[in-house]
Amino acid sequence: DAVMTQTPLSLPVSLGDQASISCRSSQSLENSNGNTYLNWYLQKPGQSPQLLIYRVSNRFSGVLDRFSGSGSGTDFTLKISRVEAEDLGVYFCLQVTHVPFTFGSGTKLEIK
């Protein structure tokens, strides 16, 4: 299985700061067609996950440009610029290249 190691577990930030979250896979997430299926989500308490970024760097419909994704192969990063109160919650990555699909353990973004 592709193990997704996500860091940090907790990320205290001040409003207006930039936040950066990392996901590292135990194997390359690029498939034989050259596509890399790595998504980023935000989950707020009591809610289902909401897609932010798909296929490494593509913002989902309605997602603000303060959110950006980058990376390749085994190393991926989600950046949130100018953090706002509505951004608080748990962020996690999901790889959908290899079966079984696997999730990162989550990063809780909270106010410093």
Next chain:
Amino acid sequence: QVQLQQSGAELVRPGSSVKISCKASGYAFSSYWMNWVKQRPGQGLEWIGQIYPGDGDTNYNGKFKGKATLTADKSSSTAYMQLSSLTSEDSAVYFCARTPFDYWGQGTTLTVSS
């Protein structure tokens, strides 16, 4: 708009089975894989498996083979997940999500308790 509406919370006895539903609307149900995900507090998220409603093809996470059975009814655009031989370890929130994991159901809380 795409919507996935899951069935309500369940309280069931250990050793029993439960069937959770996920009714889809706003897109071509038969043409997208439907996934099921387990979330336990402090345990993270686990992918259980997926079903292609068009032909009933399934893929399972090996960890859940024998525990979960996925089915789909094209006539009602509804996907189902049956969980069997329930224990306290099955208590969790279960989500359905269509591939490419862009839209998710609201979650169904399962509590296994005597």
